[in-house]
Amino acid sequence: MDLADAIVADLAGQEFGIVIPWERNYGDWDLPLTKLELRGDVVQVMDGDVQLGTRGTLEFEASIVIAVRKKFDSQADIEAGRIYRSEIDKLVNAMEAVLVHVAKRRQIDDAAYKADKSKQVRAWHDRDALRHNSQFTGMIRVPYRVVKSLA
Numbered sequence: 001m002d003l004a005d006a007i008v009a010d011l012a013g014q015e016f017g018i019v020i021p022w023e024r025n026y027g028d029w030d031l032p033l034t035k036l037e038l039r040g041d042v043v044q045v046m047d048g049d050v051q052l053g054t055r056g057t058l059e060f061e062a063s064i065v066i067a068v069r070k071k072f073d074s075q076a077d078i079e080a081g082r083i084y085r086s087e088i089d090k091l092v093n094a095m096e097a098v099l100v101h102v103a104k105r106r107q108i109d110d111a112a113y114k115a116d117k118s119k120q121v122r123a124w125h126d127r128d129a130l131r132h133n134s135q136f137t138g139m140i141r142v143p144y145r146v147v148k149s150l151a
Contacts, residue, residue, distance in 0.1 A: 004044035016097040033071035041067040095138040114145035
């Protein structure tokens, strides 16, 4: 979880147009938020085989999933059944700024950005959560190669 903690620390020190409270967790973003809140989730996911690297190292692939979620208030943020576009724009712009920031950071602690044809940086938002739960859920998945010392 060192990589996820390092990314939380890195993101917490940045300005993305809105103040996002970042937290490392285990990815409960499929559950609707019950409170009107803004959350930034960072989850480390093991993505492949673990290999003995050079003498004294262990190598594995991991992805970091970054989620930004916000529950909207039907009285303040929604008119005629639709969330104000300007409120969603703020979140989409913040996600884009996070994506650019993460793409610039090729190395974090003992992990380096690693993409190949099967694993690329991906970004998306959950339209069903927006439509049915009045909740924005934006996601970014970034692949890393992690090398740990066995010493």
